[in-house]
Amino acid sequence: MTPGQLLLFAVGGLSNAAYLFIVAAGLSLVFGALRVINMAHGSIYMIAAFVTVVIANQLGAGLGFWGGLLVAVAVTGAIGGIIEVLVLRRVYGREHLVQLLGTYAVSLVIAGGVRIVFGANYRTVVSPIPGHIDVGGYSYASYSLFMIAAAIVIAVGVWAMLYRTNLGRNIRAAVADPDLLNATGVDVTRLYTTVFVIGAGLAGLGGAIVAPSQAISSSIDTDVLVLAFAISVIGGLGSIVGSGIGALIVGMVISFGLVIPATNPYALAFVFIIMTAVLIVRPRGLFGRPES
């Protein structure tokens, strides 16, 4: 493998990691703050992708896409608020199985609704950032580089929100002891709603950003959920840094694993072997904290 090819496959791995991180960031945030495994996360991501595509195709790929992205984040945030109020408030503190079933039921309802509203056809939208960069005889899509940048911005933004704002302080306090936080006058119920709205908005942001790079259909919710959970488990559910590292590991394993003949047949299996190994050695994930 030449240095140029090494760079090519490394950037491919980064693109893959960025895609997975963008999807998983909200999942991880919600689990970290609310201790809820949100099976409807992929569904919210899917709604955002559809909203973005529809608006972008109506208004044109440039302005239409960015407008669509904003609308998608707003719509999914609102949907997140509704889900939190109607479903999650009834399952906080219950065993994870009940939460899983509750959010899974929501995902089924959304999947059915999306099929009714948007139909079965694949939808596509032209990239708002066309063009490519040539380095060392190989081409790199500008939009993939944008996705990498977007993933970094999201990671830094979520980290800053958690560790540099009052909201973040309250979220971390709620994770440690919600009753004590409540006693200090913070409305924990509203705080939970806010966190879920942000998590849903992140899922929406992910769906909107990913939309120009793939076919949007009513099955993209499940396409991504398995790998998103894998990186969350590897990195540690609830840890944004962990999700970033997990996405990087998975992205690189897939990128290099598929192009090396000896590892190709096992490339995807490696992801789950790593996940299993992490679960055995460090069940809370590389950067996760044990549940109190």
Added chain:
Amino acid sequence: MVQRIVKPFAWLAFALVATLVVAACGSQPSGNTAVTFKGTKKVGYSAPLTGQSALYGHAVSQALNLAADDINAKGGVNGYKIEMDIQDDGTTVPQAVSNTKSMILQDNVVALMGSVTSAQCLAESPIAKQNKIITIDATCNSWQLTMEPDVVNPYWVSIVPNTYMEGTAAGRLAASLNLNKIFIVSPKYLFGISETNAFVAALKKANSSAQIVNDPSTWYVPFPTNPRWDSTINAIQAAKPDLVYSNIFAADQINFVKQALAVDPQFFVKYPMTTLVSVDELNSLGSQYPSGMHAYMRAPFFALQNNNPRLTDYITRYRARYSGEYPSDWAVMDYDALNIWAQAANAAKSFDADQVVKQISGHTFDSLRGYKITIRSNELQANVGETVGTTTTSSTYPFPVLKDSVNLKGDDLMMPLQMVNEIKGNQCDQTAGQPNTANFALCPSWKAG
């Protein structure tokens, strides 16, 4: 205790309305003539209405419902109204198996239409065989389904060009381009492996100087795959082939094409591609679908409608019923599938699979494709053709079509009978005594040829 007062006239009115409703449901008007049926029989189809191949399931379901209505308008089958029993399988094997069982054991279907992926069909076939339910297959197409001794189901009829036929068409198409460095990308399951092997065999037979530049272990990608295709796109850039051969399909093909074009709008000019495609992929990407792709297709309506009034009428009626949608290849083939079964069952005057198969095996049927289809008795495979050509923009349709398209004849693509018999006789197994290792390139007649 509150005593309920029963009003006799209210009950009478209710009974009258109920009778009228039931009567309305029991018969199907056809034009000006009402058709009376003995009852209703169901035909099952495990459909990918969700998942990787959702688009195909959507088209097939629509075509089957239209075909059932057309059949019913002509009196149904053996005096019974035909009703489609379509259940979503999410493009997964376990759900397809579950659907097949429930359709046979609970819904009492009298026939099945083959599912989309060969992996699903491979799992469904033994269940259908055990319950003696005929399957007409118009989508999944691995040749193993009708020839490999441990898989063969005497009630499984294929009216789709199988992977041998399709791989042969693709191999000859690629060879005709006189390009020597070929890169292969294919889904890692029975269909992809089966078709790729046929492609390589046909390519090397027609162009002995052709070389596959990527290692065989990297030909295949997981199916259904991660929606990101960076690895494959980068591997192609690294290998710099003269031609890419692909049989990835549905969402995978759309994602691959979109992401490759994002890397370089000239990607498919630098690396021309011979690929399986259907109207669905062309329609989904529309003007984004690249021109100049060397495509092979199973039943593209736009290439088959010349001097074909039956197909033209079908297109008109399909579009009128389904909001202007054009019928994809799957919609054409599955419409044929249900009609062939109906015609055979009517001829047999029975729904019994043995009797119906007798009316199919060796018989010839009309087809939307504009030519007659004959089902070869040896392996119940139809001599259906394949269309090849190069994608180009269209002034008639909102998606690309094929220029210089050629409708290859099924008879020229079918596996030679001697090879069929050698496979069925376990003479082509990689590991002796293990029929699931059968490879036609190991057959004595292939080696001799």
